[in-house]
Amino acid sequence: MTIRYERPFSHAAHWSRRMALIACLLFLAAGLSHRFGPLTTPHFLALALFSAGLAAVAALLAVIGLVQLWQVGARGGKAAFTALLLSLLPLGATGIFTLAYQQRPPLYDVTTDVAAPPRWLQEPAADQDWLPPRHAVTARDRAVQAAAYPGLAGRRYDGALDRVYQGVRKVAAAYGVTIAREEGLDNILTDLEDLVVPSGEVRPGADLLAEVPIPEARPLEMPLGPRVEGPNDVLLQGEWRSPVAGFRFDLVIRLREEAETTLVDMRAASRYGPHDLGLGDAFVEDYLKALDAELLGIAGG
Numbered sequence: 001m002t003i004r005y006e007r008p009f010s011h012a013a014h015w016s017r018r019m020a021l022i023a024c025l026l027f028l029a030a031g032l033s034h035r036f037g038p039l040t041t042p043h044f045l046a047l048a049l050f051s052a053g054l055a056a057v058a059a060l061l062a063v064i065g066l067v068q069l070w071q072v073g074a075r076g077g078k079a080a081f082t083a084l085l086l087s088l089l090p091l092g093a094t095g096i097f098t099l100a101y102q103q104r105p106p107l108y109d110v111t112t113d114v115a116a117p118p119r120w121l122q123e124p125a126a127d128q129d130w131l132p133p134r135h136a137v138t139a140r141d142r143a144v145q146a147a148a149y150p151g152l153a154g155r156r157y158d159g160a161l162d163r164v165y166q167g168v169r170k171v172a173a174a175y176g177v178t179i180a181r182e183e184g185l186d187n188i189l190t191d192l193e194d195l196v197v198p199s200g201e202v203r204p205g206a207d208l209l210a211e212v213p214i215p216e217a218r219p220l221e222m223p224l225g226p227r228v229e230g231p232n233d234v235l236l237q238g239e240w241r242s243p244v245a246g247f248r249f250d251l252v253i254r255l256r257e258e259a260e261t262t263l264v265d266m267r268a269a270s271r272y273g274p275h276d277l278g279l280g281d282a283f284v285e286d287y288l289k290a291l292d293a294e295l296l297g298i299a300g301g
Contacts, residue, residue, distance in 0.1 A: 007073050007074060007075050008068070008072055008073070008074040008075070009074065009075050009076070010064075010065040010068045010069065010074040010075060010076030010079075010080070011076075012061040012062075012064040012065045012068065012076070012080075013061065013062060013064070013065025013066070013068070013069070013074070013075075013076025013077070013079045013080040013083070014065075014076055014079045015058075015061055016058045016059070016060075016061035016062040016064075016065060016079065016080055016083035017058075017062075017079040017080070017082050017083040017086070019054050019055075019057060019058035019061065019083070020054075020055060020058035020059070020062070020082070020083035020084075020085075020086035020087045021083075021086055022054060023051040023052070023054035023055040023058060023086070023087065023090050024051075024055070024086040024087070024089050024090060026047060026050070026051040026054070026090075027047070027048060027051040027052075027055075027089055027090040027093065028089070030043075030044050030047035030048060030051065031044070031048070031093075031245070031246075034245070034246050035241075035244075035245065035246030036246070040127075040129070040272070041131075041247060041248065041271070041272035041273065042127075042128065042129035042130055042131050042272060043129070045131070045273075046130065048090065048093070048094060048097075049094065051090040052090045052091055052093075052094040054090075055086075055087035055089075055090040055091045056087070056091065058083050058086070058087050059083065059084060059087045059091065061080075061083070062079075062080040062081070062083040062084050062087070063080075065077070065079065065080035065083075066080045066081075097277065100277040100278055101275055101277060103278075104148075104275070104276075104277055104278035105144050105145065105148040106144075106274060106275050107141060107144060107145055107148075107275070107276060107280070108134060108269055108270040108273060108274050108275060108276045108280075109137045109141070109267070109268075109269040109270075109276075109280070110145055110149065110152065110267070110268055110269075110276070110280040110281050110284065111142075111145075111152075111265065111266065111267040111268075112152055112153050112154035112265045112266050112267075112284065112288075113154055113254075113265045114142040114143075114145060114146050117137075117142075117265075117267050118235060118252045118253070118254035118265050118266070118267045119235070119252070120237060120250075120252055120267075121181040121182075121183055121235055121237040121252065122180075122181060122237065124250040124269060124271060126248075126271045126272055128272060128273070131272060131273045131274075132273070132274050133274075134273070134274045135274075148281075149281045151285070152281055152284060152285065154263055154264055154265040154266070154288075155263070155264045155288055155291065155292065156258075156261050156262070156263050156264075157261060157262045157263075157264065157295055158260070158261055159261075159262055159295060160262070161187060161188055161234065161255060161257050161262050162188045163295070164255055164262040164264065164295065165188055165234060165255055167291055167294045167295045168236065168253055168255065168264065168291065169236075170294060171287060171290045171291045171294050172236075172238065172253075172287075174290065175240065175283075175286075175287060175290070176240065176241065176243075177238045177239070177240045177251060178238050178239045178240075179236050179237070179238040180237060180238050180239065181235075181236070181237040181238075182234070182235065182236050182237075183233075183234070183235040184232070184233050184234040184235055184255075185234065187232050187233075187234055187257070188234060232256065232257055233254055233255065233256050234254070234255040234256075235252060235253070235254055235255075236252065236253045236255075237250070237251065237252045237253075238250075238251050238252075238253075239251065240268070240283060242279050242283075247270065247271075247272070247276075247277075247279060248270075248271040248272065249268050249269065249270055249271060249276070249279070249280060249283065250268070250269050250271055251266065251267065251268050251269075252266070252267045253265070253266050253267075254266075254267075264288070264291065266284050266287065266288070268280040268281075268283055268284050
């Protein structure tokens with residue numbers, strides 16, 4: 001008489017694979033719809049948290065299935081291993097967001113000029129849905145930003161306003177920033193008219209290299225008080241989306257002429273939620289570095 005050993009069946013392992021597949025597909029669909037489609041950030045976060053919850057349950061069932069495989073040789077090892085792999089996406093992404101939320105300061109609005117931030121041409125407004133309501137930015141928030149991001153500062157360029165403006169627009173296009181509103185463009189036209197030299201006339205002692213914009217950090221030793229908006233300022237307001245997750249940010253860039261130099265300040269605010277996960281500071285830093293390279297590159301043209 002032949003004795004056939006029947007391996008037990010692990011229902012936990014097989015259910016874990018089904019749940020992990022649903023969680024992974026849900027997270028992918030929500031992420032793609034948020035990045036490239038009409039899904040708003042509050043709805044994306046809700047779906048992402050739900051898919052992470054499903055993935056966590058699936059991972060727990062997968063662990064149970066692996067334990068049963070070890071103890072009694074239950075079938076379902078492949079299903080449990082597949083479930084763990086599928087759960088990595090929603091759980092890993094949620095873990096990254098959570099880590100950034102805990103490590104970065106609770107700010108949604110950052111600026112290079114904490115004393116007198118560039119003003120909005122149109123105050124950003126968005127339905128926060130289930131997300132916590134956002135309070136108005138206070139002096140304490142600016143102090144927290146100064147302590148958390150001490151290197152976030154504007155730029156001073158030895159260049160004309162019109163040339164710096166062209167560089168700002170070029171870098172904005174390269175970073176996918178959509179400029180929606182502008183103010184003060186008459187100041188640029190005035191500068192261009194002042195720079196016109198009649199045909200055949202060369203200004204004595206003109207040095208072409210002297211007009212190349214050179215980036216300089218704003219001198220901290222100068223006792224500068226808060227700057228009020230001046231009539232010669234140029235303001236550009238637009239929108240930027242983070243490359244991977246597609247979080248929306250409202251931006252404003254301020255150009256100001258001072259003593260034959262041009263100051264550039266920026267302000268970035270997350271459109272949804274009371275926390276920008278540190279993305280605002282990272283974007284402004286990268287943008288200004290790219291602007292430095294763009295304006296310095298004129299010397300080689």
